[in-house]
Amino acid sequence: MTLTSKTLVEIQNMAFSRGERVIYEDVSLSIPQGKVTAIMGPSGIGKTTLLKLIGGQLTPDSGTVLFDGIDVHKCGRSELFALRKRMSMLFQSGALFTDMNVFDNVAFALREHSGLPEEIIRKIVLMKLEAVGLRGAAQLMPTELSGGMQRRAALARAIALEPEMILYDEPFAGQDPISMGVLVKLIRELSDALNLTSVVVSHDVAEVLGIADYVYVLADKRIIAHGTPEELRLAANPQLKQFIGGEPDGPVPFHYPAQDYKKELLSELD
């Protein structure tokens, strides 16, 4: 990460819990503008929650989330909506509107917010669909698309309003190698061509290390490591090594906590 790049999102000492369960204790991170920042961590660690906190859909218990210097959680509703027009989110399920075809899905936000005439909207939509390779699928319904195509259509919708930042929620989960390759290429190209700030939340180590400029690793309710992909590959932290190497046993144990094995086997039924 170059020091000259401006920080777009700054999270400071954020804590968040759902009911009794603590998700984050003290998380601070900064997301530089125009770069691909990845947030990795095991399943169930609350990575999607982090994106929702950045997008203002959830409110932290303490700490702040600044987007371009503005505290996301101190905004009124209209200010928050103004901020959200500058960011976009690619949901894990794609979240395409099931009652509209692909074209209308991509055109939806433009029709709502841009005030452009339909003729120009049509051109913009076709350009966005061309960028993800789905111009030919414009008239199909979301249910007629494969999982990978749905995610690409959702990506076209996410870039329709030309946001400054895209939040990717597990973009590679459940994709076959070809769609995975397509998505990796698209995320990298969009980021470079449009100078987009990308935040990729994922646990697909190889893909993420391949495209990210900077990586944060979440575990145990906090950030356990951060750095460029090269730095992380060389890191000595055993927990990090286990995660990146995909080793079945280590600091994160293979066995769910249980009483002594031998004792349980030899014990009698009550």
Added chain:
Amino acid sequence: MSLIDAVARLGRSAIDLVVGLGKAGLMLWGAIAHRPRLRKGTPLLIKQLYVIGVQSMVIIIVSGLFIGMVLALQGYNILVGFGTEESLGPMVALSLLRELGPVVTALLFAGRAGSALTAELGLMKSTEQLSSLEMMAIDPLRQIVAPRFWAGVISLPLLALMFTAVGIYGGHLVGVEWKGIDSGSFWSILQASVEWRQDIVNCMIKSLLFAIVVTWIALYRGYHVTPNPEGISRATTQTVVQSSLAVLALDFLLTAMMFGQ
């Protein structure tokens, strides 16, 4: 279980009830308390009127016909014993206008449209469509909930009128065409005994209130669903059970107020 546990459970469910009512109130307030957007809102409303209203017409009309026919047949058998079968017209019409029209329509509506609304919203929530609207800076309450609410409120009273009209026609079929009551006296006694204010306006008031309750419960259950398949199926069941019970209880209250004296 100790007594204190029972009291604690009672208290918890009371708190849950109040919290639920508050959430439902906030949802409805957020959906309808704003300036109407004619240009964007009208197409959304028309689409929902079609889905919620027009697509419920078949079940409403067929049920209305059969209920009117059954009512006339049973009524005829009793009335003929007293030689008053000429009063079949008002008997059918008043039963339908005052009670069966609004109530049965609301119950059928809860089963047909209410459960569909809950399932649709639940699916939208679990596939993150509602979240994605929010992230697009579009309020899902205004975009999704409001048109469905208004469509329900407009559709149900109209459906209740249709149900009643078809029911009276069913009564005519059985009474006049089959059992041979004089058509002139069927219609003239019916006309003389149905009052505009007492019967027809009250029918509309009832079904309007039922419409608000049923649609509100259906939307609330869908909007606050636990976003997984099990949650959706539970929410759909809850919609039908709760809105049916609410309709029946509310009907007693309204009937007591309208016809109690």
